[in-house]
Amino acid sequence: MFKLMIADDEARIRRGIRKAVAWEQFEIEVVGEAEDGEMALSLAQKTCPDIILLDICMPFLNGLELITKLKASDKECMIIIITGHDEFEYMQQAIKLKIFDYILKPVNKESLKDAIARAIEELKKVRDRRNYLDWVNKQFDNNINTLRHSFVNSWLSGNMPFEAVVNELKFLRINIDNNVGILIIKVLDRFNTEVVSKKWDNRLLSFAIINICYEVLGDFEPIFNYVDNEDNIMIVFNIDNPYEWINIGTSIEEKILKHLKFNILLEQRRISNGIVGIKQAYKSIVNVINEKAMLKPVVLLAIKYIEGNYFSNDLSLEVVAEQFNANPSYLSRIIKQETGSSFIDYLTNLRIKKAIFIMDDPTIKIYQVAEMVGYSNQHYFCKAFKKVMGISPTEYRGGSGIG
Incomplete structure (x- = not known):
């Protein structure tokens, strides 16, 4: 009527x-x-x-x-x-x-x-x-995840022009600001063979991991997720608090291990140039993850322990070796063989990388940054920073290190 x-x-x-x-x-x-x-x-x-x-x-x-x-x-x-x-x-x-x-x-x-x-x-x-448009919109909403996956796959694996990427993002309601974070997760099958064979298929596992990630991310506002052909899980999200963001990966890894009983490889990166930087970051991170996945088990476990405890100023080769009942000299040698870096160099580079994330927050003092990444002495932190970056923390924060 x-x-x-x-x-x-x-x-x-x-x-x-x-x-x-x-x-x-x-x-x-x-x-x-x-x-x-x-x-x-x-x-x-x-x-x-x-x-x-x-x-x-x-x-x-x-x-x-x-x-x-x-x-x-x-x-x-x-x-x-x-x-x-x-x-x-x-x-x-x-x-x-x-x-x-x-x-x-x-x-x-x-x-x-x-x-x-x-x-x-x-x-x-x-x-x-109106009925036709409602039907079209309903069909779009029902299939938006499939459309997004297809687009992201074409974007990251092909040579889609920038203008086309921008138009597709707008059409698919994906809003990407300049300051975003990217997480990529890979399940370590060789550490989880029994669990995978008994309970999970890849699609269900990816779904469960993404749900955990979204729960941990909370206020960081996930923008979109993507699972590539190698089952690497990527999540892109907004970053508001640079310091809190650096610990997100550790929290996600712990929660996945606790609830799903899976060991994973997780790499995260902050991107300040939005759409342009996502594709490059994705390829770079996947390469890092694939290289880590090829490491010998003891080295991989040692690296994961270091990455989860880098902020402890008591962290040492002996402490890590003790976690895996390994000889410190043997562990030192095999880490060098597999990664190309000594234990101390690997730890130092990791700490400086984390420090750079924290320094994006101008309210945090240099001495506080040093303490947050495991240095009890600011002078030693500044020395290590300059050795890795070529400039002091103060110069970097002033803009010299931004390239």
């Missing part, structure tokens, strides 16, 4: 319009009458009519003012003006307001029926278009 409202200050005309048409034949219900403009506005807001028969000259609020207010409130309805021959100047203004039609007084039944029939035909077209 369509809803119709009659607004005219003459009761005689309102009664005549009601009796002039067998409204049920048009599938129309007359939802109300109004004798002045203010009453008509209130009634229209309450009943949301599809068609309004509207006198152009009414007290308190004339027809033109009423139409303007209805348009401003996004009321979509077919407005048919009822007007006299001497009101043509008003009609010109009404036409500019995009009324559907007008009928001259005295109201002729056939003219009224013809206007109503055409309004109903137009309303049906509008409904059909």
Whole structure:
């Protein structure tokens, strides 16, 4: 059923319009009458009519003012003006307001029926278009994850032009700011063979890991996720707090191990150039993860322990070796063979990388940064920083280290 409202200050005309048409034949219900403009506005807001028969000259609020207010409130309805021959100047203004039609007084039944029939035909077209768009939007919403995966796969593995990437991101409702974080996770199958074979397939496992990541990320606002053809899980999210962000990876790794009983490799990176940097960071991180995945088990476990405890100023080769019942000299030698770095160099580089993340927050003092990454002595931290970066922490924070 369509809803119709009659607004005219003459009761005689309102009664005549009601009796002039067998409204049920048009599938129309007359939802109300109004004798002045203010009453008509209130009634229209309450009943949301599809068609309004509207006198152009009414007290308190004339027809033109009423139409303007209805348009401003996004009321979509077919407005048919009822007007006299001497009101043509008003009609010109009404036409500019995009009324559907007008009928001259005295109201002729056939003219009224013809206007109503055409309004109903137009309303049906509008409904059909709206129903189609609703269907399209529903289909889009139902398939958006598949569309996003397909796009991200093409973006990261192909040579999609920048403009095309921007357009697709907008179409798929993916909003990427300049300051974002990227996490990539790889399940270590050789450490989890028994668990994988008994409980999980790759798709279900990825889903469970992504859910845990989103739970840990919390206020960091995940933007999108992606699982590539090698089952690497990537999550891109906004970064508000640089210091809290550096510990996200450790928290995720601990929670996955606790709840899913899986060992993983996790790498994270902050990107300050948004869309441009994501593809490059993705490829770089995947290469790092693949290199780590090829390490001997004892070296990989040692590295994971270092990355989870880098902030302890008591961390030493002996402490790490003790965790795995390994000989310190043997562990030192095999770490050097597998990674190309000595234990102390690996630890120092990791600490400086973490320090750089923290230093993005200008409220944290240099001595506090040093303590946060495992240095009890600021002087020693500055010396280590300069050895790795070529400049002091103060120079880096001043902008010299930003490239």
